[in-house]
Amino acid sequence: MAQPPTDTIDSSAVYAFIHDAGALEATVRSVIIGQHEVVRQAVLAVLAGGHVLLEGVPGVGKTLLVRTLGAALGLSFSRVQFTPDLMPADITGTTVLREDERGQRSFAFQAGPIFAHVVLADEVNRATPKTQSALLEAMQEGTVTVGTATHHLPSPFFVLATQNPLEMEGTYPLPEAQLDRFLLKILVPFPERDVLEAIARLSIVPSSDVAMALDGRRLVAMRAVARAVPLAAPVIDYAVSLIVATHPDKSPIETVRRFVRGGASPRGIQALVTTAQVRALLEGRYNVAIEDLQALAHPVLRHRLLLNFEAQAEGMSADAVIDDVLRRVPVP
Amino acid sequence: MLDNPTFDVARALRPVRRSIGLRQVAFWAFRGLAGGAIAGVLLLLSAHVRAWPATPAALAVLIAGVVIGSAIGCAQWPDLMGTARAVDRHVDLGERLTTALELRATDGVFADLQRADTMQRVSGLRLRGGPKHDRRGIGIGVAVSLLAFVALLDFQPAPTPQTQTVNQALQQRLHRATQILLPRLSRTVQRELPAGRRGATLRAVQRALLQLRRELRRARGTAQALREVSSTQGKIESLTGALPALTTSQLNRLARTLGVRSKTGQSPPRTVRQQSQAVQQRLHHLARQVSHLNATQTRTLGRTLQEAAQHTGGALQHTLRQASKALLRSRLRQAARWLNRAANTVHAAQSTRSQRSVLHQTTRRLSSLKNTISGLHGNPGKANQNGRPATHSQSATSQSGRAQRGNTKGSARTSLREAGPPVLQNRQRLTRSNGGGSGQSRAPAGTPNKGQRAGSAGTPGERDKSGTFHGTYTRVFVPGQVRSGPHGSQVGLSNRAQPGKLVPYHRVVARYTRAARTALDRITLPPPVQSYVRQYFSTIAR
Numbered sequence: 054m055a056q057p058p059t060d061t062i063d064s065s066a067v068y069a070f071i072h073d074a075g076a077l078e079a080t081v082r083s084v085i086i087g088q089h090e091v092v093r094q095a096v097l098a099v100l101a102g103g104h105v106l107l108e109g110v111p112g113v114g115k116t117l118l119v120r121t122l123g124a125a126l127g128l129s130f131s132r133v134q135f136t137p138d139l140m141p142a143d144i145t146g147t148t149v150l151r152e153d154e155r156g157q158r159s160f161a162f163q164a165g166p167i168f169a170h171v172v173l174a175d176e177v178n179r180a181t182p183k184t185q186s187a188l189l190e191a192m193q194e195g196t197v198t199v200g201t202a203t204h205h206l207p208s209p210f211f212v213l214a215t216q217n218p219l220e221m222e223g224t225y226p227l228p229e230a231q232l233d234r235f236l237l238k239i240l241v242p243f244p245e246r247d248v249l250e251a252i253a254r255l256s257i258v259p260s261s262d263v264a265m266a267l268d269g270r271r272l273v274a275m276r277a278v279a280r281a282v283p284l285a286a287p288v289i290d291y292a293v294s295l296i297v298a299t300h301p302d303k304s305p306i307e308t309v310r311r312f313v314r315g316g317a318s319p320r321g322i323q324a325l326v327t328t329a330q331v332r333a334l335l336e337g338r339y340n341v342a343i344e345d346l347q348a349l350a351h352p353v354l355r356h357r358l359l360l361n362f363e364a365q366a367e368g369m370s371a372d373a374v375i376d377d378v379l380r381r382v383p384v385p
Numbered sequence: 386m387l388d389n390p391t392f393d394v395a396r397a398l399r400p401v402r403r404s405i406g407l408r409q410v411a412f413w414a415f416r417g418l419a420g421g422a423i424a425g426v427l428l429l430l431s432a433h434v435r436a437w438p439a440t441p442a443a444l445a446v447l448i449a450g451v452v453i454g455s456a457i458g459c460a461q462w463p464d465l466m467g468t469a470r471a472v473d474r475h476v477d478l479g480e481r482l483t484t485a486l487e488l489r490a491t492d493g494v495f496a497d498l499q500r501a502d503t504m505q506r507v508s509g510l511r512l513r514g515g516p517k518h519d520r521r522g523i524g525i526g527v528a529v530s531l532l533a534f535v536a537l538l539d540f541q542p543a544p545t546p547q548t549q550t551v552n553q554a555l556q557q558r559l560h561r562a563t564q565i566l567l568p569r570l571s572r573t574v575q576r577e578l579p580a581g582r583r584g585a586t587l588r589a590v591q592r593a594l595l596q597l598r599r600e601l602r603r604a605r606g607t608a609q610a611l612r613e614v615s616s617t618q619g620k621i622e623s624l625t626g627a628l629p630a631l632t633t634s635q636l637n638r639l640a641r642t643l644g645v646r647s648k649t650g651q652s653p654p655r656t657v658r659q660q661s662q663a664v665q666q667r668l669h670h671l672a673r674q675v676s677h678l679n680a681t682q683t684r685t686l687g688r689t690l691q692e693a694a695q696h697t698g699g700a701l702q703h704t705l706r707q708a709s710k711a712l713l714r715s716r717l718r719q720a721a722r723w724l725n726r727a728a729n730t731v732h733a734a735q736s737t738r739s740q741r742s743v744l745h746q747t748t749r750r751l752s753s754l755k756n757t758i759s760g761l762h763g764n765p766g767k768a769n770q771n772g773r774p775a776t777h778s779q780s781a782t783s784q785s786g787r788a789q790r791g792n793t794k795g796s797a798r799t800s801l802r803e804a805g806p807p808v809l810q811n812r813q814r815l816t817r818s819n820g821g822g823s824g825q826s827r828a829p830a831g832t833p834n835k836g837q838r839a840g841s842a843g844t845p846g847e848r849d850k851s852g853t854f855h856g857t858y859t860r861v862f863v864p865g866q867v868r869s870g871p872h873g874s875q876v877g878l879s880n881r882a883q884p885g886k887l888v889p890y891h892r893v894v895a896r897y898t899r900a901a902r903t904a905l906d907r908i909t910l911p912p913p914v915q916s917y918v919r920q921y922f923s924t925i926a927r
Contacts (some may be wrong), residue, residue: 282495287470
């Protein structure tokens with residue numbers, strides 16, 4: 054039984070988590086019409102303390118989702134539109150020469166847009182790898198180094214990056230190592246017809262009008278609560294089986310052996326378990342269930358599976374491979 | 386469970402565990418039942434292909450299937466964790482019971498909350514769930530296989546009236562053979578073997594007869610019973626072959642070479658016994674006199690003994706040759722010893738003549754026993770070797786011929802009468818009844834069986850005013866070789882049946898069939914007998 058120390062957690066903290074998480078989700082849903090699963094996954098990622106990669110065609114509400122989430126959390130928010138000519142300093146900030154009232158000049162660090170709690174990296178794949186790596190280093194380390202000075206990013210810190218899967222010309226796909234740093238990759242689908250009708254009738258509520266559901270300190274405390282949700286041995290066993298099954302050299306599944314070049318990393322199982330803990334609480338359960346792992350397998354694993362050329366040639370997607378893995382890995 | 390403030394998940398799972406375990410056992414028992422029924426169906430079907438008592442075996446397989454299935458079910462009795470997993474999956478509890486079971490010894494916020502949550506969830510449930518097996522498929526499988534099983538039990542090939550009759554008759558014959566004939570034969574052998582010679586041979590014969598009795602009790606068919614009798618015949622013939630032998634012609638030549646004369650005069654002894662005694666006395670006399678012979682006489686005697694040895698065989702030949710060598714080398718004492726040994730060998734051969742005769746009689750009585758087992762007896766009439774009705778005079782001659790053998794008269798006749806009708810038994814008797822012959826039995830081809838010569842067959846006959854039997858034949862088995870009867874031509878069986886050697890049935894049946902058909906074409910047999918022979922071979926060919 055995996056169980057982190059729960060000395061500082063009491064039952065009221067757990068109930069508060071469930072209440073606050075529900076409030077956050079409800080707030081975001083009040084703005085985002087439809088896309089319930091996308092909202093749920095985004096909230097999960099925020100509560101689990103991970104970064105999110107949103108992929109969807111333009112206009113499906115990716116940016117709105119991120120802005121709403123930032124507003125609901127009551128956290129500082131910044132947006133960076135990634136373009137090919139964007140430089141790392143444009144994100145991280147730079148040292149500038151500053152002259153004070155007395156005419157004395159000195160170098161001072163001018164923080165970039167990354168120094169916010171919630172950063173929206175719009176169309177992250179349009180920037181050059183150099184710029185991408187500056188962002189991704191900040192995501193991983195939670196610090197920015199400019200010259201000889203290291204600057205800590207505010208906590209909590211989330212990067213919610215978006216990608217457009219259609220206009221791939223002139224883009225720089227994120228390297229696999231950097232993709233792995235995103236906790237979830239959420240696909241934002243085109244809304245259903247009834248959702249479109251609802252969108253047409255309602256005016257979009259500006260983000261400034263979004264009620265604040267949480268603050269940063271509360272969010273950090275909630276993470277600790279989520280980490281304490283217990284997992285039974287069969288659940289851990291199933292999570293391990295899922296991760297192992299994505300590796301072509303160890304998997305008994307033909308689809309994986311045929312189409313996958315590299316499987317999910319150990320960070321993948323951490324992401325799976327962490328998000329499953331949060332989901333269990335959101336579902337009103339005090340233990341992680343197999344169902345949680347199955348529900349989160351796609352957003353957690355889809356960007357961690359490296360498909361080979363044959364998969365691309367046959368139009369095999371990572372989601373299809375994960376579907377097969379979920380079908381074939383036996384539930385203990 | 387609801388009344389219990391501290392939720393004990395293990396206690397809550399206990400009845401579920403029992404329920405799942407019992408269901409598991411029932412499930413596997415049903416599978417075993419289905420498997421046993423299928424195996425039973427196969428066994429019952431096999432009984433349709435080849436008749437055998439499959440019903441007990443099929444029932445045993447059915448029961449064994451249930452027992453094995455139940456055992457497998459018991460072996461898969463679930464543990465607590467397995468039970469928790471099964472209930473979680475069955476009632477869709479989201480691993481609540483599994484986690485609660487793991488956390489049962491843990492204190493903490495989440496452990497308490499989880500236990501309370503689990504208790505709340507399961508309070509309204511009837512925890513009797515478990516792994517859902519495909520009962521519908523199993524049920525259909527069990528029903529279909531059981532139906533087929535019962536149906537095949539009902540439609541088992543019933544023995545035909547003819548088969549039943551044949552089986553009953555065989556059982557009666559075997560009963561008669563084991564309970565009456567074989568004990569009587571055993572007593573006869575005990576009585577007839579010479580008093581001084583009831584040693585190892587008698588014990589071996591009695592052992593063979595006892596074993597035959599046991600085997601006949603176990604025999605399930607005519608063929609097996611006949612095989613056992615033939616095997617016993619082979620054993621007795623082997624015993625016969627192991628006894629020292631000196632034929633009459635050998636004895637005659639030996640006597641002639643040694644210049645044996647009777648005590649009273651110059652004429653040679655008339656009976657074999659007298660001749661044997663004379664040869665013995667002559668050899669003892671030579672042993673005593675050899676020390677008084679001169680060199681020329683010694684060499685002459687040596688050459689004579691060498692010549693005499695050529696007319697004998699076995700131990701006697703060896704002793705005579707040794708005596709001859711000793712004389713030619715002028716080793717007179719040694720020669721005297723070898724001559725005395727030769728005399729003793731002649732005596733032993735003479736003594737075993739009667740023993741051999743008894744063993745031959747026993748073998749022939751076993752042949753008669755074969756007739757009894759085969760159901761080819763019960764007709765008082767006798768057949769001569771032509772397959773024609775035996776005349777009264779022939780029968781009388783045969784009877785008297787048999788009666789002349791001192792050691793078999795009376796009891797042997799009684800035994801043979803019990804074992805079946807009189808049989809054409811040996812060369813001597815045939816010679817007498819026919820007034821000559823080749824020394825081979827000339828019974829017409831009839832019903833040969835495993836190296837046994839077939840005798841004539843027929844039906845009970847009647848004696849007319851002149852005392853002659855008409856239209857009556859007795860079907861017999863006689864050891865020897867098939868010949869064509871009065872014509873003297875051989876009808877196809879070239880190799881002689883060897884005593885004690887068993888030949889597989891399939892190797893000889895075709896030859897015997899051909900031989901019988903050829904014989905039927907060449908010799909005169911009454912039509913019922915011919916049809917019987919043809920029917921017999923058609924039956925065994927099937």
